[in-house]
Each structure stands twice: as C-alpha cells, then as structure tokens.
Amino acid sequence: MVYATMEINNMPDLLPNVTLGFKIYDACYNEVRSLMGTMWILSGKKDFVPNFICHGKFMPSAIVGDMPSKTSMPIAQILGLYRYPQISYGSVLPFLSDKIQFPSFLRTVFNDNNAVFAFAQLMMYFNWTWVGVITTDNDLGRSGSQLLIKEIEKNGGCIAFLETLPTYSSMESVFRIVDVVKKSRATAIVVYSTMENLIPLMEEASFHNITDKVWVGRGSLSISSDFLKKDILKTLNGSLGIAIQSGKIPGFKEFLYNIHPSKFLDDIFMKTFWENAFGCIWPAEETNNYTSTSTKPSDAGTPQCTGKERLDSIDPSLYDVYNFRFTYKTHTAVFALAHALHQMSSCVPGHGPFKNGSCADIYNHQPWQLLHYVKKVKFNNTAGETIFFDENGDAPMYLDILNWQLFPNRSTQYVHIGSYDASAPIGHELQIDQSRILWNGGQIHAPLSVCSAPCPKGQRRATRQGQKICCFDCLPCSKWEIQNPADNSECLKCPEDKWPDTLKEVCVPKLIQFLSYEEFLGASLAGISLILCLLTVSVLCLFIIKRKTPIVKANNRELSYLLLISLILCFLCSLVFIGRPTMTTCMLRQVVFGVIFSVCLSVILAKTITVIMVFSATNPDSRIRKLVGFRIPRYIVPFCTMIQIILCTVWLASSPPFAELNMAAEIGTIVIECNEGSKVLFSCILCYMGLLAFISLLVAFLARKLPDTFNEAKFITFSMLVFASVWVTFIPAYLSTKGKHMVAVEVFAILSSSSGLLVCIFFPKCYIIIIQPQMNSKRYITGRSSNKRGL
Template identity: 45%
Template sequence: MLPHDNDQAKIRQIVGIIRRSTAKVVVAFSPSAYLLPLTEEIALQNLTERQWIASEAWATSSVFHTRQLLPFLGGALGIAIRRGDIPGLQDFLLSLRPDFDPGNNMVSMFWEEMFSCKFKADSPDKVCTGQESLEGTESAYSDVSALRHSYNVYKAVYALAHALHDLLGCKPGTGPFPGHSCVELHTLQPWQLVPYLQRVNFTTSFGDQVSFDKNGDALAIYDVMNWQRAADGTIKTVTVGVFDESSPPGQKLLLEEENIFWNFESHNPPHSICSEPCPPGTRRAIRKGEPVCCFDCLPCADGEISNQTDSRECYRCPVDFWSNQLRDHCVPKEIEFLSFQEPLGISLTTISVLGACICAVTLSVFARHRNTPVVKANNSELSFLLLLSLTLCFLCSLLFIGQPQRWTCQLRHAAFGISFALSISCILVKTIVVVMAFRAARPGGNAMKWFGVQQQRGTVLAFTVIQAVICVVWLTTASPMPSKNTRSQKAKIIYECAVGSIAGFSALLGYIGLLAAVSFLLAFLARNLPDNFNEAKFITFSMLIFCAVWIAFVPAYVSSPGKYSDAVEVFAILASSFGLLGAIFAPKCFIILLHPEKNTKKALMGRESAKK
C-alpha cells in the first residue's frame, strides 16, 4: 500500500522489498500523485531491470515522462481508455471564430492566448481581428490525435442517440416491454429508455463495437501502451496492442510484440519467476511464509512418479511396476530368479553335472572292480546305492535353478530331502555294518547274524520311507508354490518358491540332521578300530563336512536376498554331496586305480598282522 502522506520511511521500505524480490515485474495500481514519490526514490536508489505494469490511472500520465525516469520506467506497459477519431471534430474546431458567439469568453481568451493579441482596441498589444487562422498552429486545442475521454463521450452520445431512434421507431409487437409493447411518448419516463439502451449494438467509424452486457456495462476495450524513448530523450507512449472484450475467444488481446520496447540489457521480455517450473519426476513443495509462486522441486520417492510439469504430488506405481531413473513414468519391475543363462546359474549347473558324472564314473569303477577286496570289504551293495543316491543329490540341485514352476517347487525339496535321506541312511547302515563286523571278528562274536543283508536293506528303506512320509504330508497340507516376492527388493519382483509350511521344511531338514548326527556319533565311537576297518574314520570325516556345511547353511540362507537364497541352498547341496563323495570314495578309488597292488586280501589283512 503506497503512503498517501509521502512517508519517506515507508517508501524506502517498499523500494527495499522490490529490490530483494526475485520478481522482475511490478504491477502498480495507484494515482499518479501517490506513485510519483516512489518512482523518485527508485531513481535515487538506481533500481533498474524492472518491468512496470501501469494501471489506467497513470498509464498515460505525462508527469512521469522525464529524462530522469526513462532508465527506470522506460518499457513500462499499461492500459488506457480507447483512443479514437471523431469525424468532423477537427474541422469544427478549426472553423471556430470569436465572432460566432460574442458572449463566449472562453473562445476569446483562447484566441488571445493563441495569437498573443487582445480584442480591446485601446490595448497596447496587438489587436485581435478574429480572422486569424488556426490551421498550421500546434496546440492541445487543435490536436485530436489522442482523444480518449472525448471519444468515449462521443460513443456514449451515439449510444443514447441509437436508443432514442429505436424508441421513436418502435412498432407494436416489437417493443421491449410486456407483450412486446412500445412506450407511450406522451407519458415517457427516463427509466423506460434503459431497455432500448441495453439493445444498442453499433460500430463506430473507427471500427469499435458499442454494446452492453446483461448488467448494463459497456464491453471493455482498452489500448495497450508502451513507454518508449522519445527523440528528445524523454518518454513517449506508443500503442502496441488492444484488448477488446467483444472479440472472439483467443483474439481478445492482440499485441504487436515486435514494436514493444523492453528496457533490459537483453532487450527481451523479462523472465520474472520466483521458482522455475518443476519438471516431471518432481513435485512442488510450497515454501512457508512465501508467495505461492515460490516453491521447491522435490524428487519423487522410489516407486513414485509425476509425469506432468509442476505436479503437486507424486503417484505410486502399481505393484508390479517401479519408477524409472527420471521418475517420470512407471516401468515393469525387473524379474529376478536364479537363471540357467546367468554366470552364477551356469557355474552351479556345470558343477552339478560334473558331480553327477563323477558319481557315474565312480560307480563304473566300483562295478568293474566289484570282486576286488576293497569293494567287497566295504559292502558293495550299500556303496552302489550310496553312489546312486549321491548322483540324485547332484541332479536335484538343478531343480533350484530356472524360473520357479509349480512342479519344480513341489519336487525340489522332496527330491532333495529323499535323496539325502537315502544317502545318510546308507552311510548310517555302513557305519553299523563296520561296528558289527568288528564285533563279529572277535572270538565268539556273532553280531552280524542279527544285521545281515536283509536287515541292512530294510533299515535303509525304513529310514528313507520316513522322509518320504514327511514330504507327502508336507506337500498335501501346505505345498510349496511359486510366488512373487515384492517385499525383499522394492525395484524387483523375485520369483521364488514359498515353502508353504515352515514346520514341513524344518521337519525335512531336521530328519536329515538327525540321521547325520547318529551316523557321526557311531562313526566317531568306532574311529579307533583296526586299520583294515578304517571305514569309520572316512565316515566320521564325511559327516563332519556334511554337518559343517548345513550348520553354515541356515544363517547364510536366511540372510541371502532374492535369488541368492536359492544359490546358497544349491551350494550347500553340492558341497555336502562332494564332501560325502570325496571322503568315502576317494581313498578307495585311489587304491583301485593308482595302487592296485594294495587291492588284495593279503594286503588288507597284512596291515592288521603287522600291527599285531
């Protein structure tokens, strides 16, 4: 609010606000008298590079058109009442003479001032004749090039004339009153002229349309003025456009932009904005205590987007989608699972197939040398069954690789559990056989007759069937199923097999752990048997490896994200399988293939005799 009392402290405060503001455009609604002290203070403080927008009250005021204010107010834009030509007015003014109306003192006074003469005959000055010509003179009186208020008076008079013409020419049935009646001239009241005024619609000789809206207001029409440098260094106002409310939409404001003077170093329109528009991928955050045009652009959070400029909020992507790097549109989430095509999957697949091939080669070696003492001394039937089960252990790890399907989810843990139960059952029975064989070798020992071949087969079958029952119960009550995990990693969909029942999975692992613990305990107790019965030592070592791998598996599995949990389980299967294969069969293959001279009954029995 501009002070009305020329308060300099208040004026300096306003100038300080303008200086500190990031806005480059200043809109001033004020009479000239209140605005002039402010412009003088602006000149005093040398505040330039501002675009002024003038209201009608001072847009054409000549009080500002000075050389001193040109650097500060030059380029200002404002609106002014429409200027127009009044046909015949200039000819009428130039034809006026004082003798037309001897009693019109205003014309006589103007005449004396214009021609520096007096009408009094006794005056020492030049005597006016009244025949002097106004043509060729320059004065505000004869200048009709910038008629604004007069032009509006002219339009008002013509509007009234059109209304009176319609009133006088009204015919019954076409009038504006009830029943389309006309007014009676001998009883005419002033208010009865209003309906005719509301129906006025004509175009002046200058091309302006004159009409009124439903409220009785004339349709607005204004000239757009631009303050430019005059030849003498002052300010002149130039019409650079027009606002016409009667024009069609989109054409109401017409500007001659090439003719506008911009008082900036760049000579271009000012870039007046507190904050740049927020690009897509961000949202607007209004700054407290500042205008609404001042805001910060905050990036959308992960999983949210904005795809419009100056968006007020970010929108969350659907469940299966995620925001792109620019946060301006949603893209399908990356699908993750342990694939056969990726390096990790290829490596695990290669190791799995390699392990199965080693088992097959070992099996063929044992089959070829099945009648040798080394093979026969270690229960060849159980060895063949153990090699077969280890082959299945290696191959079942392939079910954990590739996109989870319903059948692979159901088969992977069942195959893994039954294969390892069969393997550990064979090792457990081999351990029992070793202990029984040693006891049978003692004088009077007959332990082997209670644990013969049939009992061995039955024990392996029984231990394996128990695991099979656990798997059947698990699969029928809460079967593992493929699922989309969107919680572990927000930007990815992890395809995994949900175990269905933690209790079922725990029972499967727990049973294998129980068999391994019993095997380890028996083998550990039998570790001091004579050398020719050193099978117990190999079993002890294999069980140590097996238990170490699966004890380490639990925390590694729980802490591994996404596909790496499957990779950890595959690694545990392969590591424990290689541990069993290497600890139990590597020493035997070493003797069979590299030291066949030791693969004799005499050599095996000789170690015991030498020890004695």
C-alpha cells in the same frame, strides 16, 4: 466518437435515413464538471432547472462516458433516476455494476474486480509468491487490493507488504513507501493505483535507482505516455501491465493522419494540439482560407505553423495510431447505441416489447425505452468482435498483457506478450509468450520473488514459526518418500512396489530380483551343477563297468549305486532353486531337497552300518553277528526316507510354501522369494536331516579303526565332517545375505556338501580303479586285510 458517428451515418444497413449527431463535454477529470455537463444535457441549457427540458426539437438519446470512475459515478447516479442510458468506455469501478444504485449504467470495459483474477494468475504463472502491493486510498484501491490479496493467498502466495498512497499529494507517504520497497525481498510489486497518485512514487523510486523490481500495473500505468516525460524509464523497464483490450478500427489511422485545423474549424482543441505537436505558433492572420489565432505566447525562437506539417512524423508513443484501447471502447459504445436505436426503429407495431406490444418512436421516445434495447443489444463490430452486455451491464473481460521495454537509444515500447480471456476454459484464461518478454537488465528469465528459495528436489517445506507460509526451511524427505507435487509442504510415501527416484520426484517401479539363469551368478551355479552331475554320472558308469572288480564288490555295490544316483539328484535339485519362483517351484524346492538328501544320508548310514556289521561278524562273541542274517542295512534307506516323506507330505498338506514379493529385502528392489509356509514343519525337515547326518557321523567315527582295506568308515567320517562344516557355515552366511544371494548361498551349500560326499567317498576308489589297477585285486585286498588283523 466523431469517427464512429461518421461511419454510422455512411452505413446503408445501420439506421438508414437517420443521421446521428453529437455534443461533446469535457469533465476534466473533475466530479463537479461532470455533474454540470450532465445537467446541461438533461435540461438543454446552462441554467439548469430540475425536471424541465428546454431542448429544441431533439434531446440527446444517451450519454457516452465518462472515462474515470470518479466522474462516471455522479453522472450515473443522476441518470439512473430517469433511466437515461449511459455507456462508459473506461470506468471500471466495481460498484458501478450495482444495478440498484446505477440502473441505467453500462460499460464497454470490464468490472475491475475481475481484473484481480488476471493479476493473481500472472503472479502464479511466474511463481511470484512473495508480492508487494501498493494501492490508492479510494474505493477502487481498497476493494481491489483486498480482493487481490485474497486471490494471491488462495493461490499459495503471500503479501510481503501492503502500502497505501493517499489521494492527496503526500511526499512523506511516498518516502515511507519507497523505503519499504527498497528493504523488501519482494521483487514483484503490484501497483493497484490511479496514475496521478503514482507519478510521485515512480519519480522517487527512480531517484533511489530502484531497478531490481518488477512493477505490475493496471489501467493507465500500462499504456499512459505521461511516464515517458518523467525520468523513470530505467525504473519501469521490464515492468508488466494489464491493459484494456486493444482493437482494430478499420480506417481510423488514416482518419487521424488526415485531421487538420482547416477541417475542424469549431474544434477548440485542434490548434492547441497542432502547436504542441509540432512546436510552432499559428499566425494571427488568415491562412489557407481559415482564420487562426495563436493559442501560445509569442516567442521569437518559435517558428510559425505552416499547416503543411505531417502528422505521420510524430512519435507514435505520443500520437499512437496503432494501438486503440479506450479509443476502441469508445467506438464500440457509439456502435452499441446505434444498434439499439436501429432495433428500436425496426420494431413492428403490435409485436413491440412494451405495453400491448407497442413500439417506441426513434424520434420521440422515453430514455427507459432506449435503455431496454441497449441492455439487449448484441452485434459484431467492425473488428469482428461480438459485443453484448451481461446482467450487470458489463462487457466480457478480455485483457492484454504488456511488457514495457526500454532500448539503448532511450526509446520505449509496450510489447504485447499475452492476454487474459475470462470466457476461456478454466486453467486456460492466461496466455503468455515468454520469448517476447525483456526484463530489466536485459534478462530473458523471470526474476524470483520469493521469501524463501524453492526447496531442492526431494525436500519439503517446513514453515517457520510465527511467519507466513511463504517463509520456510527445507527438510529432506525420508528414503521411502517423494516430494508431494500437489503440496510441497509434505512428502508422499511410495507404494510398496515402488520407490523414489534419485531426485525423489516420482515413485518408480522397483526392480524385480530373483536368481535367474540369465545372470552370471545363476548361470555359473547352474553350469557347476551340471558339471558335477556329469562327473557323478561318470563315476556311476565307472562303477557299473567295474562292478565285478574286488574294490567295487567290497564296498556294497547296490548301496554305492544308490548313493551315486542320489548325489546326481542332489546336484540336479539345485536347478530348481534357480529361476523365477512360482507356486510349483517353491513347493518342489525344499521337498525335493529334503527327500533326496535324506536318501543320500540314509544310504551313507546304511553303508556305515554294513561295514560295522561285516567286521563285527568275524568276532564269534559279537552280538551283531546274529543280526547279519536279517540284512538290516536294506531296510534303513526306505525307513529313514519314508519318515522324511511323511514330514514333507504333512507340510505340503497343512501349510505349503508359496511365492511372495519381499519389498523390504533390498532398497529399490522387489525380491521374489519362496515363503516356507509353516516354519515349524520346515524346521522339522531340516532337523531330521541334521539328525541323520549326526548319526552317520557318529557311527562312522566309531568304525574308523576297522581294517583299512575294507573300511569306508574313515572316508565316510571325513565326508560327514565336510558335510557338517558346509551346513554349519551355511547358517550364518544365509542369515547375513538378502535377496537372490540367499538362494545362491543355499545352492552353493547343496553343491558343496554333495561334492564333499562324492569326493571323500568315491574319489579314493576311482583313483585305485583308474590310476592303481594293480591294487584292485582280491589278493591285494585280502593280504592287506590279514596284515591289519595281525597287527
């Protein structure tokens, strides 16, 4: 305050030609003393007379102080009656913001209720959900702790215990609280208490060697050097503190290092400070042109003060000239009053804020007139910070987050690790630099303070019955669910097109699966299909080249050519099943398959009936002989095929196949497959093919004993047995597979059944044509035929 007054008096642009003075009273942390000082200020003399002012020429314009809330309250109640301006630099009690009870009270510090939000966010930042709270049994402790508990629980935390320190010294309460702290699983303990009540508790905690807790304190706990004198350093090591913002006061460090008893002859505390700081005694005689009387009892072992001791040699933890907190707020309060007085002195008559535009006289004004200017003051202080008061007389809240660190040489240091700015955007108020924090035991990671350990990935919380929500068991999420990032007490079901990752943290897109040409299975089936197609083409070419040979003629060349062409198409139609299913390919798949196989089976049926009719015609009594002239086999193929075409047309017109995404076929996979549309019509198409195959097998079986040379019936019978075996086997194999393998099974069945027809019907003839050409003669065929008939 002295330095700020000297600065203002030396400023040419702030209160020019006006010299500020001051009077200092010490309330000694005592309400009665604070009231006495207030009465002296108001009356001007120690013998207080209510409503009488006994000042000489000037009366103090305002009061700066006090620091403790308990002493500021009675002062504010008295000064409020007269609207006498009061600016405190340390009183944070929330009730002081009530402008009805304290209309003239302002402060350069924050409302302590707002600090609760900083505490709550600090707990949330370090994920401390199981928190102990120790408070003092006074207005500040009761209101602050209840609001703190509400905020912690609002953020998802829980209170492990709430213990209250009595305002009077009670070691019984201290013992009980220390026992609770020792037994609790809570590692983080918020101390919402005044310093004088807290020292016995810290001493007892140190006696019990409680070093596994993180103490989070407020106010004096964060910056007080009183704890350095106690044997509690190991207990508080690594603790966190929320302190009033520190600020820069240019030139103040040099001012503090230059103070000397010779410069402040009237300061009653200067000699006492000097003796305690340097451990010396002032001599009784006159020294250095000033008279000094010792304030300490004479001790032969104590040296005398010389006046040449250097203040910069004192430990900064005892004489801190670097971190100004309450000092900075005091400096700001004095400048706020100076700026208010400056605005008052700059008032232009006729444009003033009072009745009829009048102004106040800076040398003779009423207290309420200065209060008007103080409430509206707004300026940048010497540190560049904008200073103003809100409607409750509170300054903007900006807090420093500190970490108390103990070093091996027993020295300590408060390290600035972050800040809390209430004016910052929501969610960005708290800023922490974790790299600067040193926890107890030298740990670099924040300790856990939870009732139950966090659930592993992919599990949810299940609250234990009768306990707080922070105490829970962990249950795994189901296979289709992930842990809810917003609320880990429940799991979230993934959308149909997604599934949980391995840790069940996020839903990832499912793999798209279909039988493609790029993979080995699809490429292999396509390659086999093309090879068999080329093989069938080769057989067809061979039959065309050898079309005039007896064995080709004897097996109905036209039907053989048609059967080979249909087999070529059978092999090629399997290619439609490979690749990404679309609306077009889904419609073509089963239709092409059904029509081509119907042609193939119809040709086989026609060939079988031709063999029967040929050999039956040789019997004069056969009724079939009369039908030979009608050339019935020629009509079998188009008739049987037309029935299948009609069925397919009705199917496509009424309920055609379409591509769809099968989410449930395989875990983590979306299978693109063809939905057959009408199951009934699709079944009709398959049943019709089965009917043709059964009739062909039956007719071929009945014709199996006809003469061998001209008889294809045995080969057809065997081929149809292979065909039936493949498709009978196909049904359970198809139903037991999923995804793309279902399509692969169907393609394999198409290739196998078609290959069976090709091998069983045409390979014996190819063998004769290529390997045994001597058997491919009319004489041989006729001779064998006669022998058979003779038998």
